[in-house]
Amino acid sequence: xxxxxxxxxxxxxxxxxxxxxxxxxxxxxxxxxxxxxxxxxxxxxxxxxxxxxxxxxxxxxxxxxxxxxxxxxxxxxxxxxxxxxxxxxxxxxxxxxxxxxxxxxxxxxxxxxxxxxxxxxxxxxxxxxxxxxxxxxxxxxxxxxxxxxxxxxxxxxxxxxxxxxxxxxxxxxxxxxxxxxxxxxxxxxxxxxxxxxxxxxxxxxxxxxxxxxxxxxxxxxxxxxxxxxxxxxxxxxxxxxxxxxxxxxxxxxxxxxxxxxxxxxxxxxxxxxxxxxxxxxxxxxxxxxxxxxxxxxxxxxxxxxxxxxxxxxxxxxxxxxxxxxxxxxx
Amino acid sequence: xxxxxxxxxxxxxxxxxxxxxxxxxxxxxxxxxxxxxxxxxxxxxxxxxxxxxxxxxxxxxxxxxxxxxxxxxxxxxxxxxxxxxxxxxxxxxxxxxxxxxxxxxxxxxxxxxxxxxxxxxxxxxxxxxxxxxxxxxxxxxxxxxxxxxxxxxxxxxxxxxxxxxxxxxxxxxxxxxxxxxxxxxxxxxxxxxxxxxxxxxxxxxxxxxxxxxxxxxxxxxxxxxxxxxxxxxxxxxxxxxxxxxxxxxxxxxxxxxxxxxxxxxxxxxxxxxxxxxxxxxxxxxxxxxxxxxxxxxxxxxxxxxxxxxxxxxxxxxxxxxxxxxxxxxx
Numbered sequence: 001x002x003x004x005x006x007x008x009x010x011x012x013x014x015x016x017x018x019x020x021x022x023x024x025x026x027x028x029x030x031x032x033x034x035x036x037x038x039x040x041x042x043x044x045x046x047x048x049x050x051x052x053x054x055x056x057x058x059x060x061x062x063x064x065x066x067x068x069x070x071x072x073x074x075x076x077x078x079x080x081x082x083x084x085x086x087x088x089x090x091x092x093x094x095x096x097x098x099x100x101x102x103x104x105x106x107x108x109x110x111x112x113x114x115x116x117x118x119x120x121x122x123x124x125x126x127x128x129x130x131x132x133x134x135x136x137x138x139x140x141x142x143x144x145x146x147x148x149x150x151x152x153x154x155x156x157x158x159x160x161x162x163x164x165x166x167x168x169x170x171x172x173x174x175x176x177x178x179x180x181x182x183x184x185x186x187x188x189x190x191x192x193x194x195x196x197x198x199x200x201x202x203x204x205x206x207x208x209x210x211x212x213x214x215x216x217x218x219x220x221x222x223x224x225x226x227x228x229x230x231x232x233x234x235x236x237x238x239x240x241x242x243x244x245x246x247x248x249x250x251x252x253x254x255x256x257x258x259x260x261x262x263x264x265x266x267x268x269x270x271x272x273x274x275x276x277x278x279x280x281x282x283x284x285x286x287x288x289x290x291x292x293x294x295x296x297x298x299x300x301x302x303x304x305x306x307x308x309x310x311x312x313x314x315x316x317x318x319x320x321x322x323x324x325x326x327x328x329x330x
Numbered sequence: 331x332x333x334x335x336x337x338x339x340x341x342x343x344x345x346x347x348x349x350x351x352x353x354x355x356x357x358x359x360x361x362x363x364x365x366x367x368x369x370x371x372x373x374x375x376x377x378x379x380x381x382x383x384x385x386x387x388x389x390x391x392x393x394x395x396x397x398x399x400x401x402x403x404x405x406x407x408x409x410x411x412x413x414x415x416x417x418x419x420x421x422x423x424x425x426x427x428x429x430x431x432x433x434x435x436x437x438x439x440x441x442x443x444x445x446x447x448x449x450x451x452x453x454x455x456x457x458x459x460x461x462x463x464x465x466x467x468x469x470x471x472x473x474x475x476x477x478x479x480x481x482x483x484x485x486x487x488x489x490x491x492x493x494x495x496x497x498x499x500x501x502x503x504x505x506x507x508x509x510x511x512x513x514x515x516x517x518x519x520x521x522x523x524x525x526x527x528x529x530x531x532x533x534x535x536x537x538x539x540x541x542x543x544x545x546x547x548x549x550x551x552x553x554x555x556x557x558x559x560x561x562x563x564x565x566x567x568x569x570x571x572x573x574x575x576x577x578x579x580x581x582x583x584x585x586x587x588x589x590x591x592x593x594x595x596x597x598x599x600x601x602x603x604x605x606x607x608x609x610x611x612x613x614x615x616x617x618x619x620x621x622x623x624x625x626x627x628x629x630x631x632x633x634x635x636x637x638x639x640x641x642x643x644x645x646x647x648x649x650x651x652x653x654x655x656x657x658x659x660x
Contacts, residue, residue, distance in 0.1 A: 097503070100442050100496075108438060108492070112430050112485070150480060152495055153502070155442070162438070162492040165482055166430075172483070173427070 007240065008033035014081040016040045016068055016114070017088035018061075020048030021191040021198055022130065022183075025228045026085055026235055031060045040077055040088065042067040046095065048198055052328040053190045068110040075117045078125070083239050086114065086167075087130045089160070092197040094284075096156035107159035108166075115170045126177040126245075127167060128238045133184045133250070133294060135161040142222075143256075143295040146182075146248055153289060164248065171246040179244045181234060181251050184294055188228030188314060189321035193329045201225070204263065205315075206329075208270040209322045217284070219260035219277045224293040226253040227314035230307040237303040249299035254311045256293040262311075269315035337570065338363035344411040346370045346398055346444070347418035348391075350378030351521040351528055352460065352513075355558045356415055356565055361390045370407055370418065372397040376425065378528055382658040383520045398440040405447045408455070413569050416444065416497075417460045419490070422527040424614075426486035437489035438496075445500045456507040456575075457497060458568045463514045463580070463624060465491040472552075473586075473625040476512075476578055483619060494578065501576040509574045511564060511581050514624055518558030518644060519651035523659045531555070534593065535645075536659075538600040539652045547614070549590035549607045554623040556583045557644035560637040567633040579629035584641045586623040592641075599645035 013030055017023040018039025030037045039061050041049040054061060066073035068088045078084065089107050090096060096103035111129075118125050135158075136144050137151035152158045164180045171178040185199055193202035200217075207214035226234075234251050238244050257265070260277065267273040280288060300306050309317070322329065343360055347353040348369025360367045369391050371379040384391060396403035398418045408414065419437050420426060426433035441459075448455050465488075466474055467481035482488045494510045501508040515529055523532035530547075537544035556564075564581055568574050587595070590607065597603040610618060630636050639647070652659065 100446065101439065104439060104442055109431065109434060112434055116430065147479065149477065153499070155496070155499065158492050158495040158499060161495070162488050165488040165491070166485070169483070169485065169488060 008035040010034065010036055012036045012080055012082045013085065014038045014040065014077060014083070015085045015087060017048065019043060019050060019053050019063065020087060021053070022186060022228060022231055023085070023087045024053030024190050025188065026087070026232045027054060027061055028057055029232045029236065031057045037061040038077060038081070039063050040066055040068065042088070046092070046197060047090065048192050050190070050329065052325070068114065069105055071113045071117070074114055075121060078114070078117050079121050081122065081125060084118070084125055084127045085235055085239070086111070086127055089130065090156065093134070093154045093156050095197065096154055096159070100155040103155050104159050107156065107163050111163040112166050115166055115176070118176055119170060119174045123174065123176060126239055127179070128235050129164060129167040129178060129180045131164040131180040131182045131248070132157070132160050133182050133292060135164070135182070136292070138289040139292055142291060143252070143293050144250065145295050146250055146298055168246060168248065177245040179238045179246070180248045181238055181299070182248065182294070183231065183251050184224050184226055184253065186226045186228055186231050188318050191228070193322060193326070204266050204275070205318055205322055206326065208266055208273040209319060209326055211273070213274045213276055214263070215278045216259050216263045216275050217278050217280050219258065219263070221259050222256050222291040222293055223259065223262070224253045224256050225311060226251055226307065227309040229309055233308070234299065234305050237305045241303045243302045247302065249302065250294040250296045251299060252294045252296040254307045254309070254314070257311065265312055265315055269312060270319050338365040340364065340366055342366045342410055342412045343415065344368045344370065344407060344413070345415045345417060347378065349373060349380060349383050349393065350417060352516060352558060352561055353415070353417045354383030354520050355518065356417070356562045357384060357391055358387055359562045359566065361387045367391040368407060368411070369393050370396055370398065372418070376422070376527060377420065378522050380520070380659065382655070398444065399435055401443045401447070404444055405451060408444070408447050409451050411452065411455060414448070414455055414457045415565055415569070416441070416457055419460065420486065423464070423484045423486050425527065426484055426489070430485040433485050434489050437486065437493045441493040442496050445496055445506070448506055449500060449504045453504065453506060456569055457509070458565050459494060459497045459508060459510045461494040461510040461512045461578070462487070462490050463512050463622060465494070465512070466622070468619040469622055472621060473582070473623050474580065475625050476580055476628055498576060498578065507575040509568045509576070510578045511568055511629070512578065512624070513561065513581050514554050514556055514583065516556045516558055516561050518648050521558070523652060523656070534596050534605070535648055535652055536656065538596055538603040539649060539656055541603070543604045543606055544593070545608045546589050546593045546605050547608050547610050549588065549593070551589050552586050552621040552623055553589065553592070554583045554586050555641060556581055556637065557639040559639055563638070564629065564635050567635045571633045573632045577632065579632065580624040580626045581629060582624045582626040584637045584639070584644070587641065595642055595645055599642060600649050
């Protein structure tokens with residue numbers, strides 16, 4: 001492990017969505033490993049970017065505010081990079097239904113442009129793309145493996161599916177090295193908590209920290225969760241392992257849990273709190289997927305990665321972070 | 331059958347790509363059935379639109395020259411239509427690799443905009459979308475059914491995959507009625523023969539008619555082919571059968587054949603001619619898919635459709651058409 005970490009020293013890395021939830025946690029890990037880190041972020045208020053996310057490491061990263069839809073800035077930023085962690089995206093299911101063309105521009109057009117820039121100006125680059133379990137839609141079987149059909153149930157899922165496949169195609173045809181990780185519910189410090197655009201868990205944790213009850217929609221649905229530190233480990237592993245080039249991999253978590261049991265864990269981790277079970281809102285029901293959990297055996301086997309932080313500990317760490325820093329996320 | 335055909339009289343129909351190969355053959359079938367037909371086409375020279383394709387029916391259709399990327403014209407044209415056959419698309423694999431963003435704009439952005447217009451201004455409409463077997467990529471098993479994974483091998487395939495799923499999503503969420511047909515190699519009168527942008531068979535047939543030898547790349551690959559009249563029957567059946575709403579269906583053909591055997595059939599249907607077997611050009615090899623043929627049992631079962639024109643007869647009819655009309659297609 002120590003040797004792997006040394007390998008990042010001086011390595012030229014770009015993180016799109018670098019001021020966002022996962023991007024900024026990744027940036028911290030890269031800075032610890034003395035990488036040469038550039039973060040690109042649009043800081044659009046509805047998305048995950050937040051300057052506070054890089055508090056304490058500002059002097060050790062280069063922050064470039066620009067939008068991945070802007071082909072000009074990307075061209076410059078990409079040229080000398082060895083690794084790109086491509087995390088920028090529109091993530092809200094509901095926003096993608098209300099404004100599908102914007103979602104398409106971010107999750108498809110910008111992705112394709114980024115890959116075109118790499119193809120022409122940095123063909124040796126390695127790209128790790130943050131895909132999503134959402135593209136599977138409602139599962140036929142559990143746990144979901146990578147051979148499961150893709151049947152996205154919202155515009156965001158369709159666009160992310162296309163975005164993922166551009167990355168694989170450019171690997172296969174042009175010799176860029178790309179890997180796609182299909183992330184499941186990821187949570188932890190620096191996630192968005194002011195609304196559910198990134199994850200409902202942000203809303204729950206904020207309510208718990210503020211001493212308010214939170215709402216659990218349904219409650220019986222099974223899900224898996226990845227703590228952000230484990231997700232960062234996976235991203236780093238995907239960048240390093242040659243065996244994953246051109247590959248698509250599920251990421252799962254420590255365990256499978258129902259939303260109701262998760263709510264109980266949140267209350268326990270917080271030391272107090274309460275929640276109310278609500279029936280699923282009708283406008284969400286149409287795009288709900290029921291139970292979902294993945295097997296990430298393929299990624300574990302290819303890289304040796306596995307989640308290290310148990311779910312209850314991960315919730316405690318997340319709650320501790322927002323207890324201290326909540327005002328920066330409101 | 332007679333009853334079904336009567337059902338089209340006076341029905342308000344829009345065909346996008348209506349001056350193209352399949353669109354114009356469909357327009358002829360609709361005119362025969364006394365439908366109220368509007369054809370939209372951009373007449374972009376690299377695509378399939380050709381005014382000669384509606385020779386003889388000009389007075390019985392309304393032709394509107396505009397591009398599906400133009401949201402303004404579409405909004406007007408879509409409003410009073412009962413059925414939309416959504417056939418407009420960029421179809422060239424190679425063009426999609428050379429200019430991926432244009433392919434994306436036509437095959438994704440314009441599709442999503444069309445669906446948005448329908449959702450807001452014509453939510454009761456029925457849409458039949460021309461998808462493609464190309465989105466399967468290199469098959470895992472044969473014949474390919476609709477449960478086969480999608481693994482597109484070029485930008486066009488990725489964008490068509492997204493375009494297909496927008497249609498299914500809008501059916502499922504907004505109550506539009508959409509059906510996607512995954513077309514295989516379709517051929518016949520009014521196809522593009524000046525290059526292989528639509529189908530290599532156009533190039534072969536043109537050469538045969540002109541008395542030149544044509545090139546067969548590889549030759550052992552198995553493929554299936556749909557004669558355009560059978561394809562038109564399938565489109566009409568898909569528009570009518572309630573059972574196919576929200577569904578995705580393969581379309582196959584009369585039989586499975588190797589390219590070499592097909593070349594022999596072309597020569598036989600032409601009465602004379604020759605061809606040369608060439609090895610696959612390297613730049614194409616990267617996106618070649620090997621053998622491909624589908625089962626269309628699901629569509630046959632849902633609609634009663636089946637191909638009616640045997641392959642050799644279909645080739646004879648196609649050759650007869652170009653023997654008479656070739657100058658209009660050069």
